[in-house]
Amino acid sequence: MPSPQQARAQASAITSRGAVSRDDASPTSRLRALFDGPRLSPGQRRIAQYLIEHLTEAAFLSITELADRAGVSQPSVTRFAAAVGFSGYPALRERLQSIALSTLPGPHEADRANELQAAVDAEIQNLENLRRDLADPGRVVQVGRALSRSTPLTVLGLRISASLAEYFGYAARRIHPDVRLVTRGGSVAYDALLQAREAGGSWVLAFGMPRHARETLTALRVAREAGLKVALVTDLALGPLPDEADVTFTTGTGSRLVFDSYAAPGVMAAALLQAMTDADPERTQARLEKYERGAEERQFFLPD
Known part of the structure; x- marks a missing residue:
């Protein structure tokens, strides 16, 4: 009992x-x-x-x-x-x-519906907390500027965090000339981080969602040892992962269902992308226009 x-x-x-x-x-x-x-x-x-x-x-x-x-x-x-x-x-x-x-x-069926609604309510609360955190966007703007200047820019997300890293990397490639996505841990991640530093990179953007992978912690330590600075998006304010980061953006994750949901971390990633676009508007505009021309010529997308 x-x-x-x-x-x-x-x-x-x-x-x-x-x-x-x-x-x-x-x-x-x-x-x-x-x-x-x-x-x-x-x-x-x-x-x-x-x-x-x-x-x-x-x-x-x-x-x-x-x-x-x-x-x-x-x-x-x-x-x-x-x-x-x-x-x-x-x-x-x-x-x-x-x-x-x-x-x-x-x-009854209504109870199950309420369970799903409770999961949505929890994510709304996470977004409300993020909204309050972004009342002063200074840190986001500053880090976005630093990520924009880092060439190459490494984006790290292992295990469950890979989906967030892939989203960020896909969008960042539209506005940044050299984005390197790392979604495999171990020696593969170490090689990528060391090569990025040797190529002139200065920053890593890392995602660390629960359950927090031990190999993510090791990769962050490798990045720091190599001379890279680390910006971390995670649900933790304190602990081993934030201890290895130069800047940490703490965002809540939805934990009401069997698997976590990531509404707030997704918005945080989009905010950092926005800050990168604003950091170098001329480069952003030129790259986006070039991409749109290529997409139209090759018919990447269905017509509206």
């Missing part, structure tokens, strides 16, 4: 989400109060999502049955129970059974 401290924390979490009381809250709200506090791995989120969507059935499953239904291993279920504040799966199951038996029979 949860300790008295864990029970109080869980009750406080429910109150902070606006529930009148634990017994009056819907089953979905009560489960969210259990699962929203800790940062869960993607596998653990699968378990949480399965429990939310199948509470009346899942609350009475054995650990083997739950692992099979959720598509994870039995140790994963045990670790999940510990992550959300219980001594083991039996204690978690007892809590699930009390919720299932004392309230509504289980989540």
Whole structure:
């Protein structure tokens, strides 16, 4: 069973989400109060999502049955129970059974829709926080100018962060003459970083989203040792990754669903691109016009 401290924390979490009381809250709200506090791995989120969507059935499953239904291993279920504040799966199951038996029979389609809406609400809050951070755009403008002057410019994003790096790199190539994208770790990343420095590059723009890859940290250290400066977009304000960066832009990630979503980091990337375009407007205009001519000649895109 949860300790008295864990029970109080869980009750406080429910109150902070606006529930009148634990017994009056819907089953979905009560489960969210259990699962929203800790940062869960993607596998653990699968378990949480399965429990939310199948509470009346899942609350009475054995650990083997739950692992099979959720598509994870039995140790994963045990670790999940510990992550959300219980001594083991039996204690978690007892809590699930009390919720299932004392309230509504289980989540309906509307509950699942609300779960998705809650994910959107969380991302809206991340964007609101970013909006406040950009009230003074000075740092973004300054870093955008530095990235624009770095030739070559290296963009680093490993594992889950590769998608953000690819977006930034694709757009940056339209306005910058030499953008080098690094989405593979290990010696491949090290070679690319060292070669960029030897070619005259001065900055790396790195993306570090959860779960934070150890190889990202190593790559940032290699970049610093080589003499490159690092601008980092991450969800962390403190920790090993920001410690290795010259400038850190902290943006929240959406963690309500099985896999994170990146509304705020995407906007942050677009803001840095905007700052790069403003840093050298003549070069930007010339390159964009040249690209558009080539795209039209080769019919890259469908007609409007």
